[in-house]
Amino acid sequence: MTPDLIYGLTGIAVFAIGLVGALCAQDRLRRVLALKLCSVGAGFILVVAAWREPPASPDPVPHALVITGIVVMVSATAVALALIRRLQTLEAEADE
Amino acid sequence: MNNLMSLDPMTLALFLPLFGAMAAFIAPRAASVIGLATVLANLGAVGWLAFEIRAAAELITPLGGWAPPLGIALRADGLSVAMLALTGAVGLLVSFSALDALRDARQRQYFWPLWLLLLTGLNGVYLGTDIFNLYVMIEVIALAAVGLTVLSGTREAVRAGLEYMYASILGALLFLMGVGFVYLQLGRLDFAGLIAATPSAALSAALALMVVGLLLKTALFPLHFWLPAAHANATAPASALLSGLVVKAALYIFLRLSTYMPLPDEILVTLLGALGAGALLWGSVQALRAERLKLLVAWSTVAQIGLIFIAFARAGQVGLVESWKAAALLILAHGIAKSAMFLAAGRIKDEVGHDIIRDLDRSAIRPTLAQFTFALAAISLIGLPPSLGFIGKWSLMEGALQAGYWHWVVATMVGTLLSVAYFSRVFAGFLRFDRMQGALAEHKGWALADLAPLTLALAAISLGLMAAPILSFIELGYPFGAMP
Amino acid sequence: MSDVPLLPLFILMTSLLASPVLFALPESAARLRTAINLGMAMLKLALVAWLGWKVGQGVVYDLRFTMLPGLEFKLQADPLAMLFISLSAVLWLITTIYSIGYLEHGPHRARFFGFFSLCVAATVGIAMAGNLFTFLIFYELLTLATYPLVIHRGTAEALRAGRIYLIYTLAGGLVLLIGTLGLWVLAGTTDFTPGGVLEDVVTEHRLAAQILFVVLVGALGVKAALFPFHAWLPIAMVAPAPVSALLHAVAVVKAGAFGIMRVVYEVFGIETAQALGMTAPLAALAGITIIYGSLKAITQDDIKKRLAYSTVSQVSYITLGVALASPIAAVGALAHLIHQGLMKITMFMAAGNLAEGLGVKKVSQMDGVGREMPGTMLAFSAAALAMIGLPPLAGFVSKWYLAQGGLDAGAGWVIALLLGSSLLNAIYFLPMLHRAWFRDRADTASGTSYRQIGWMLAAPPITTALMVLAVGGFANAPFSPLEWTRFVVAIEYQE
Structure with a gap:
């Protein structure tokens, strides 16, 4: 097994775990975390795409893409967390 | 820079x-x-x-x-x-x-x-x-x-x-x-x-x-x-x-x-069409059951998205070269008509005070222009001539007939009838007067705010007359000159 | 070419553009609304007269506008179209006057007249449609414009009727759409051409053409109230009287009958339709509808319902005349298109007057109404006698030609059918006349004393009744409907 294959399979596995979590989890926070797992898995695949048999230097483009992806995901997570907090406040108000 | x-x-x-x-x-x-x-x-x-x-x-x-x-x-x-x-x-x-x-x-x-x-x-x-x-x-x-x-x-x-x-x-x-x-x-x-x-x-x-x-x-x-x-x-x-x-x-x-x-396979194209037919059916049934006006309109979106996928699948894999045009026409038609309809529904809710469909007729306030706009948008969404929605449906069914794909024609017809059914629930609320207490306020709701949805709804209908130029426009430069 | 090539478009626009203006008028602007209504109706009548003059001189009007590649929006003013437009223009004016009187203090007048105009615009569009595609557009517009008129009263009953009406007509419209598509795929054109466009296709796709015939005529049969698609018509009677009058005389049922004419003559061509073996079943179906409608009419006590079933029966005379595939019968069919319109509109307006003036809505309440409202009842009686087919009234003329056509086509049963139908007509109309003229007003204790009706209600039925007398009495005069129909039939049969 070459490192890129291991890395790639891991990526797919991580994505799959995230997918199951996103679809099945009940807790709001867990679903956010599951989505984060998905994004990590997808990131793995892009990183693998950059891999080149040494001594060739890796392809820089996927690295740029992964960084962009991380930034996008960070902002998405922030929005999701903000919404969850807001919803909790609203629900707490309604219960009172 | x-x-x-x-x-x-x-x-x-x-x-x-x-x-x-x-x-x-x-x-x-x-x-x-x-x-x-x-x-x-x-x-x-x-x-x-x-x-x-x-x-x-x-x-x-x-x-x-x-x-x-x-x-x-x-x-x-x-x-x-x-x-x-x-x-x-x-x-x-x-x-x-x-x-x-x-x-x-x-x-x-x-x-x-x-x-x-x-x-x-x-x-x-x-x-x-x-x-x-x-x-x-x-x-x-x-x-x-x-x-x-x-x-x-x-x-x-x-x-x-x-x-x-x-x-x-x-x-x-x-x-x-x-x-x-x-x-x-x-x-x-x-x-x-x-x-x-x-x-x-x-x-x-x-x-x-x-x-x-x-x-x-x-x-x-x-x-x-x-x-x-x-x-x-x-x-x-x-x-x-x-x-x-x-x-x-x-x-x-x-x-x-x-x-x-x-798409690599005819089966996949058919599957997408089948999902579209499912959406058309399920969305319509839910729209028939919806209690609130905006929810009805939202379910109608589900149904219409399904219709667009049927348009995509209408002539199978071989027909994709033409089918995307029918889908594109329906996308444009739905974009215009549905935004008109949501704005009109919002206006109705604002004026009447609620948007519960079965109580719409109990209100003495009838936002006439907003209701008219809603009806015009519905004409395009149902696909009655000469609206853009009609042209889209025509292209859909024409392609399906030519390819001998009767099932898509039948699905479209069923969807159309269902859309008449769920929209006429709303019309009944607009036009019924015998359960209302008190006198009707005359021409309530002629507001400047009605202008935007009305313009959109009129566009959805009249653009059908412009279908030929629209079609030749969307074919421009398609795509990288790689396909016919 | 003509000097004003856009004339058909102008005629369409008179009522189409009047509609949004009428919608926008406030409820209280009654005078302005009346002025616009009457002005537009008269303008249209003048334009139609001008157009008729031009068409009579052989000027060809043909307006085209491409909607989709190869598919055109097409208006034409051929003699057949002229026949229908003239009817609608004349009756629009008369019904408009009647409606203004009828709705003088009613609610939602802006809406009513807006849709009323739209409805007439659709009728004109149907008449002038140059291909099935354009026909379809106006056919659907007609459905949409008449629905709010049918449910105008806004009661639960009206809404129920409206829903049934909408289901029937929109389903019919959808089937027509399929038929139009089928024609487009099969023949590559949807143009109306005397002699038809399917001659070459038929030899190869006989079954497909037969199916297409059934689909198209079936779809149009819904509006034409052809058995078994007639159920909506008696239910739609909840509409206000002027709407019923218009629906029965020019707008909806006539649109269906006119469509059947276009399809049989100019899509299939009468010879092709005959060769497909489709005309005989159609004639039989029309015959069944004629008898069925009359039988049902006898049992109705509600005046408007009785009239409605009578329409079911009478409109099928037109279909019968078309389906007999004889030029003489065709003359009868076309003449009946006009004659039935005049007779039926008279009766509905008269029925509306009875309800307005005396509160009489049932046949059993009609005792002695003739003495209370002599003008209205005279008009009603003239129309009823004409409908039965008393010579030389309008109904007789059409029935005469239909009977001759039946003989010409070798279908002797038509004579028996017409005699039977006339007998049934007499059975359901004569008792009404008998009650009105020869019985005493039962009692005024039921709270229905006579309420004076204005001239706007009284004059229209009398006017149309006079027309009924005129088109029958002067049937052979130049420019009479009958003469014009001969001209049309010569074209359709390519003689």
């Missing part, structure tokens, strides 16, 4: 809304002015672009002078300009009605930055040429759209918004996974690379991942679960944008991909 950049309409269409969004966020007091000015300028840029496309058929601009794959290129052809124009024009009219519909100061403050950000994302999708940028743009759209969904601040809206957020991000991530696989196979992500690629099983798998992600974002049955609550609970202008424009972005990407990387 160089001279070239400021002179290019595509760059303008991308950056004007982005800067507008920032400015509107920084200066909340001037948000409406900034917003309207930006939307107008955007429409101007699109008009300029349309003018150039008529002459050149397609235009490509490398952003900042960097060539792909490192740089980002913008490309426009007839189809993308049609989508830009739909977005720009519908957006402008929705903006006008937002001036009236959003009474809350907080809503006003956040509506404009979010909407302009959404516009950035939409324009970015229609001008994008590589699938990674499309991923970024659909994320931008998702964030802005979720913001718009929860704008009303009610518990139901926030809950629906969160559900929408999960679905949207998951869809985008599935798409991203597909993007990763494509890069693994081809080492490039631009459309030209996709066209040149030789089909393989791995590539098909990547395509499948992307398509599933897009289906989730465009809410094709059975992945529609998030849509009705999100669209029904948002404020009226937001609903109009979400239903009229946002779901179209994912549909557009799907159309592009399916022409660049043709």
Whole structure:
């Protein structure tokens, strides 16, 4: 097994775990975390795409893409967390 | 920044809304002015672009002078300009009605930055040429759209918004996974690379991942679960944008991909059509059962999305060369008519005070013009002549008949009858008078706010007469000249 | 070419553009609304007269506009169209006057007249449609414009009727859409051409053409109230009297009958339709409808319902005349298109007057109404006698030609059918006349004393009754409907 294959399979596995979590989890926070797992898995695949048999230097483009992806995901997570907090406040108000 | 950049309409269409969004966020007091000015300028840029496309058929601009794959290129052809124009024009009219519909100061403050950000994302999708940028743009759209969904601040809206957020991000991530696989196979992500690629099983798998992600974002049955609550609970202008424009972005990407990387199998095309038929049926049945007006309209979106997929599948794999046009016509028709309908529904709710369908006729206040607008929009959505919706349906059924695919004709007819059934529930509420107490207020509801939805609804009907020029326009420059 | 090539478009626009203006007028602007209504109706009548003059001189009007590649929106003013437009223009004016009187203090007048105009525009469009595609557009518009008129009263009953009406007509419209598509795919054109467009196709796709015939005629049969698609018509009687009058005389049922004419003559061509073996079943179906409608009419006590079933029966005379595939019968069919319109509109307006003036809505309440409202009842009686087919009244003329046509086509049963139908007509109309003229007003204790009706209600039925007398009495005069029908039939049969 070459490192890129291991890395790639891991990526797919991580994505799959995230997918199951996103679809099945009940807790709001867990679903956010599951989505984060998905994004990590997808990131793995892009990183693998950059891999080149040494001594060739890796392809820089996927690295740029992964960084962009991380930034996008960070902002998405922030929005999701903000919404969850807001919803909790609203629900707490309604219960009172 | 160089001279070239400021002179290019595509760059303008991308950056004007982005800067507008920032400015509107920084200066909340001037948000409406900034917003309207930006939307107008955007429409101007699109008009300029349309003018150039008529002459050149397609235009490509490398952003900042960097060539792909490192740089980002913008490309426009007839189809993308049609989508830009739909977005720009519908957006402008929705903006006008937002001036009236959003009474809350907080809503006003956040509506404009979010909407302009959404516009950035939409324009970015229609001008994008590589699938990674499309991923970024659909994320931008998702964030802005979720913001718009929860704008009303009610518990139901926030809950629906969160559900929408999960679905949207998951869809985008599935798409991203597909993007990763494509890069693994081809080492490039631009459309030209996709066209040149030789089909393989791995590539098909990547395509499948992307398509599933897009289906989730465009809410094709059975992945529609998030849509009705999100669209029904948002404020009226937001609903109009979400239903009229946002779901179209994912549909557009799907159309592009399916022409660049043709679906490998007839069965897949049929499966998509079958899902469309399921959406048409299920959406209609739910619309028949919906108790609230906006929920009915939202379920009708689910049904109409299904119809668009039937249009896509109408003549099988071989017919795709023609089918995308029928789908595109239906996309345009639905974008215009549905935003008109949501705005009208919002007006009715504002004037009557509620939007419970079976009690609509108990109200002495009848917002006549808004009801008329609703009916006009329904004509296009049902697909009665001479509306644009009718032309779309005609193209759909013509292709299906010619290919001998009777089942799609039958599905379309059933859907049409069901849409008559669920919309006539609403008409009965408008036109019934015997359960009402007190005298009818004469011509209540002639307000300037009705102008925007009415214009949209009239456009949805009269554009049907312009179908021939629209069709020849969307065929311009199609696609990279690689296909007939 | 003509000097004003856009004339057909202008005629369409008179009522089409009047509609949004009428919608926008406030409820209280009654005078302005009346002025616009009457002005537009008279303008239209003048334009139609001008157009008729031009068409009579052989000027050809043909307006085209491409909607989809190869598919055109097409208006034409051929003699057949002229026949229908003239009817609608004349009756629009008369019904408009009647409606203004009828709704003088009623609610939602802006809406009513807006849709009323739209309805007439649709009728004109149907008449002038140059191909099936354009026909379809106006056919659907007609459905949409008449629905709010049918449910104008806004009661639960009206809404129920409206829903049934909408289901029937929109389903019919959808089937027509399929038929149009089928024609487009099969023949590559949807143009109306005397002699038909399917001659070459038929030899190769006989079954497909037969199916297409059934689909198209079936779809049109819904509006033409052809058995078994007639059920909506008696239910739609909840509409206000002027709406019923218009629906029965020019707008909806006639649109269906006119469509059947176009399809049989100018899509299939009468010879092709005959060769397909489709005309005989159609004639039989029309015959069944004629008898069935009359039988049902006898049992109705509600005046408007009785009239409605009478329409079911009478409109099928037109279909029968077309289906007999004889030029003489065709003359009868076309003449009946006009004659039935005049007779039926008279009776509905008269029935509306009885309800307005005396509160009489049932046949059993009609005792002695002739003495209370002599003008209205004279008009009603003239129309009823004409409908029965008393010579030389209008109904007799059409029945005479239909009978001759039956003989010409070798279908002797038509004579028996017509005699039977006339007998049934007499059975359901004569008792009404007998009650009205020869019985005493039962009692005024039921609270229905006579309420004076204005001239706007009284004059229209009398006017149309005089027309009924005139078209029958002067049937052979130049420019009479009958003469014009001969001209049309010569074209359709390509003689």
